[in-house]
Amino acid sequence: MPSVADRAAPAIVADGLVKRFGGALALDGVSLAAPEGSVLCLLGPNGAGKTTVVRTLTTLLPPDSGRASVAGYDVVREAGRVRAAIGVTGQFTAVDDLMTGTQNLVMVARLGGFSRQAARSRAAELLDLLGLSEAAGRLVRTYSGGMRRRLDLAACLVRRPRVLFLDEPTTGLDPRSRGELWSLVLDVVAKGTTVLLTTQYLEEADRLADDVVVLDRGRVVVTGPPRQLKQRVGGHRVEFHPPDRSRADAVARAATALTGRPAAADGDVVRMNLDEAAAFPDVARRLMDAGLVVGEISLGYPSLDEVFLALTGRPRAGALAEGAADDAGH
Numbered sequence: 001m002p003s004v005a006d007r008a009a010p011a012i013v014a015d016g017l018v019k020r021f022g023g024a025l026a027l028d029g030v031s032l033a034a035p036e037g038s039v040l041c042l043l044g045p046n047g048a049g050k051t052t053v054v055r056t057l058t059t060l061l062p063p064d065s066g067r068a069s070v071a072g073y074d075v076v077r078e079a080g081r082v083r084a085a086i087g088v089t090g091q092f093t094a095v096d097d098l099m100t101g102t103q104n105l106v107m108v109a110r111l112g113g114f115s116r117q118a119a120r121s122r123a124a125e126l127l128d129l130l131g132l133s134e135a136a137g138r139l140v141r142t143y144s145g146g147m148r149r150r151l152d153l154a155a156c157l158v159r160r161p162r163v164l165f166l167d168e169p170t171t172g173l174d175p176r177s178r179g180e181l182w183s184l185v186l187d188v189v190a191k192g193t194t195v196l197l198t199t200q201y202l203e204e205a206d207r208l209a210d211d212v213v214v215l216d217r218g219r220v221v222v223t224g225p226p227r228q229l230k231q232r233v234g235g236h237r238v239e240f241h242p243p244d245r246s247r248a249d250a251v252a253r254a255a256t257a258l259t260g261r262p263a264a265a266d267g268d269v270v271r272m273n274l275d276e277a278a279a280f281p282d283v284a285r286r287l288m289d290a291g292l293v294v295g296e297i298s299l300g301y302p303s304l305d306e307v308f309l310a311l312t313g314r315p316r317a318g319a320l321a322e323g324a325a326d327d328a329g330h
């Protein structure tokens with residue numbers, strides 16, 4: 001199956017990017033490509049090099065070696081042209097707390113060369129698109145976290161960028177704000193913008209990406225459409241607690257026998273892989289009818305740790321240390 005990157009003119013191309021900070025290798029030969037009008041997700045844990053890729057592609061950081069172009073321009077030799085063609089959340093835009101939503105967007109538009117009239121109408125149009133019309137006249141300092149992210153995104157969209165970079169746009173957002181931001185990204189892409197988005201969530205990559213680049217310790221682990229990634233990682237995860245928490249092993253065996261799908265106990269939780277989310281209602285009903293489930297049974301995505309284990313055969317860098325820190329902290 002050809003990836004989207006093979007089919008259209010690339011809006012983003014990186015070839016062998018290397019970046020060192022002191023002795024540390026942050027990027028160790030990163031290559032990727034995104035065709036025009038597509039969404040490329042960079043999926044990786046903290047420290048994988050995602051922000052360093054974004055900073056390189058947005059001209060903020062020259063690579064030590066390798067090359068990259070965005071919107072057809074070289075990020076080092078034609079940095080000015082790249083900057084004119086892109087939007088970056090959280091970098092070029094800084095929303096001002098002491099101004100209203102409208103005032104922020106009008107200011108960005110005026111700085112971008114819009115007339116007063118055009119700036120006002122572009123601001124109103126974007127506030128409407130991002131569902132902020134009602135809050136347009138309020139000071140930004142009264143906005144929720146999700147509203148601020150949307151305003152930040154609006155500020156990036158003022159000049160209709162050809163390529164939009166979103167560095168972990170939904171980290172720390174509640175599920176509803178996350179869902180709203182996802183639909184906005186899809187709207188923007190439908191209008192022809194190419195998006196490079198970094199994330200730590202497989203679910204986000206699955207919902208948004210045409211292609212996913214999994215990054216670990218500055219290297220590309222795998223590149224491909226989300227479907228291919230999920231096939232390798234095992235699709236969805238079903239999770240539930242058995243009635244007697246000390247007998248999760250026995251319940252996992254019973255669940256395997258009942259459904260024909262391998263289930264495994266992890267502490268007092270039973271987990272099962274499902275390739276297709278559509279099979280979930282039937283599987284859940286059979287497990288519940290057999291009395292194997294107490295409380296909730298949930299369908300979710302594999303965690304980033306599971307993705308890395310499945311792809312690389314080893315825990316991702318830092319996972320063990322973080323687990324130990326979590327245990328100490330809670």
Ligand SMILES: Nc1ncnc2c1ncn2[C@@H]1O[C@H](COP(=O)(O)OP(=O)(O)O)[C@@H](O)[C@H]1O
Nearest residue numbers: 021024026044045046047048049050051052053
């Ligand atoms: N300005 C910097 N100076 C020194 N080290 C840096 C700098 N920026 C990033 N790094 C290091 O490079 C690696 C990749 O960082 P980063 O690109 O921020 O990862 P991510 O965004 O995936 O969390 C990390 O080990 C980080 O500590």
Ligand SMILES: [Mg+2]
Nearest residue numbers: 050051052167
């Ligand atoms: Mg980062």
